[in-house]
Amino acid sequence: MQVFLQTLIGGLSLGAVYALVAMGFSLVYRTMGLVNFAHADVLMIGAYTASTFYTSTRLPFAVAMVSAIAVTGLIGLVIERVLRPLENKDVTLMLIGTIGFGMVLQAVAILIWGATGRAVPSPVKAAPLQVLGLRIRTYDLVVVAVAAVAVVLLVAFLQRTKRGAAMQAVAMDHEAATAVGIHVGRSNAIAFAIGAGLAALAGGLVGPMLYVSPTMGGTLGIKGFAAAMLGGCGNIPGAVVGGLAIGVLDSYAAGHFQGYSELVVFLVFTAIIMIRPTGLFGETTVSRA
């Protein structure tokens, strides 16, 4: 039982990071139907930027994070602008285009920061908490709290603000949205920038937990995508649940299968998604002939 709960706690903090990745991915997907494979590499850029600001300029961690979010937000705007001609058209082409962007971002990261990677010191120095015999790292609590705040803010933005409502409208029907006077391009750009910002947030938070390297996006990103699919692509609450589920699955797989945890995670994920291709909260859409 003790081990069970300890594994669960370990899984939740990483799960919070996956949830952030999945949310950014879902936000972009639902607004513009774009499957952003560069998302993982934006995350990596965010992790590097945050850690650079934090370690070399000695900025407070929170300020470093905000700067990283700003930088990746700009990258998001650039990607959106370049791929705009493909929006709402060929899914395969968009997918390949974002993979191309991912290659570029990785190469840029290697050119700036080198290929080796770095460890980031934890910004929270407090000793782990002991609750009912369970060890809880204080930084993990910070991660979960920040992620929770981000979820609340995003949902509030989408549901309570005019701009957010406009993005919802674009997500449902971009032509009808244009007809009622919403600037679809601008709305998409904002979605992309927010998505990239969320990736940076995830990257910055995960930096002290993992190792920051140019290829860190690979596994983290794909698990984030998997989380988004598990929750139902484009569904924000689904992304949170999917993220936590993948995190917990990851944690148990690491406990039981050690090195093979990744293989196990992807096999389990494939099995679940085959049983429910639309994810846990996804709507089944009927293809109209």
Place this chain on the structure above:
Amino acid sequence: MSLSPRRFIRPAGLVALVVVAWALPYGLGGYAIHVVDIALVFALLAIGMGLAMGIAGQINLAQIAFFGVAAYATAILTTRSGLGFWTAAVLAVLATGLIGLLVAIPALRMQSHYLGIVTLGLALGFINWTTNAELAGGADGISAIPVPPLFGVDLSSEYLYYYLEVVVFAVALAFGLFVARTSLGRRMRAMRDDPLAAGAVGAQIPLLRMTAFLLASVYGGVAGVLYAGLVRFVAPDTFNIANMFLLLAMVVIGGRQSLVGCVIGAAGLSLVREQLVDHATYAQLGFGVVVVGMVVFAPTGLAGIPARLRGVLERRRGSAVRATLRPFQPYEPAGETERDDGPPILEVREVGKRFRGLKALDGVSLTVCHGEIRGIVGPNGSGKTTLFNVVSGFYRASAGQIALAGRPVSGARPYRLSLLGLARTFQNLRLFDDLTVKDNVLVALDRTPTRAIWRYVLWPVAIWRRERRLDHRADELLARFGLTEFAATRPSSLPYGIQRRIEIARAMAGSPRLLLLDEPAAGLNGEEVRQLAEIVRSIRDSGVTVVLIEHNMGLVMSLCERVTVLAGGSIIAEGTPAEVVGHPKVIEAYLGDSAMADLPLPEVTQ
């Protein structure tokens, strides 16, 4: 004709290629030949990728893992189990094919980016296995794979190995091109453009998706075996995600829909990468930029550039001779022999269809006799198209039975119904946009069950013969529908009226017994509606029963012998046009009161 230069260009080009391939090693140094050998391996991988992604539209990001499975299987079977190289090679390719079929299972349930993420995840899982498993040598990999023996030829020489590779590559490319350009490839391309419509003309989608992955994995398997025999060392790094994306870049830059393009992309990028081996990061940056540029500005890749240039030139010149639509040539009327005996061609009994809480159809019963032209009318949202979708197998009825010529077909898949003699058109045109008009028709003319693809391996000659027969019949059909001059055009570039006619021609290509037309007159002008009526009558006279959904009441009145009226998912009236139009329930459904009763019947309007 016999002196046309085109007849000589191809053989001459082939001979030149063979000579170049034969002479190439003589001009290359020891390292250069190694680079060429590696490039050939990637070219094989790219063909497999092109078949799955470009031809069949299956986003397969596990190709590098197929490559890895075969390379590792060869390594493990030769070094750990002590098998001979070629025994191991055969087993390795078989194992890879099996893995390919397993990876294809998710493709049956999901498509596009979902499939991309799942296949990528499985590829990551494979890398995870290789780096951890003791059997696979962990991060160090497996070395000392034996040199493949070949009748005393010393294959440890990379020069001689090159010839082995070239032969395998030539056979693989030829087979790939044969698949892509004949029945199987056509069906896969149709599936890529529109899986629903492909199913409706008789392509068995699940089997085709499995086949696409099988082909990709076998090409990956052959490449893996050749790689193991060439380098004689395998390690996880060769099969990582970065190389998967590099392979993707090769295929996209070369042109994913053309196998030759894929080969050019693979060879080109392999060579460029080798040139930039000291600046690998800049190379990656460059590849990324080129991929982004390609998808935005030249989505068809290098292979598509000649066609695009030709298109631009033609538009500049303003095509001198415009292709024109020729008149329809009526079918030979069939005798009255088959009429009125046997069961009705279509019998729908108490069919219901629910979408969650919404009752789209409720207790619909309908009998259509052989040789009839039946009209189905009703206000928007009354369930007409849903009825068609249930009858043609796109939706599974929630209740009731359907029989086609007395044979119960409730729940049958669209491809089965198509082979049983049911054809349909679609309300919003579902032509295969990236296929020529002729290929659109050819897909439907091809009546062989998809499982007959085993012949590709065992008896390709039969396929070749059948292609020639189909080609001839396609020309006849296009001529009948007056479409000959558009044979080589893509449908999306043609006017709407012509696209409608192509869709009817495609439906008729399957020699159906029952033809369902969903709003065939929508968007047609008066003259086109008149031609449509003529075509439908001729189709009926040739012995095909026609059921049409139509809002153009003039057409329905003049064409149909009986009319069925749907409203709110139920049949509210049935009878001759004159009976139906005066029926109080019908008037109520359309107008809400009896205002229409005194209106004269509309003439053929647009």
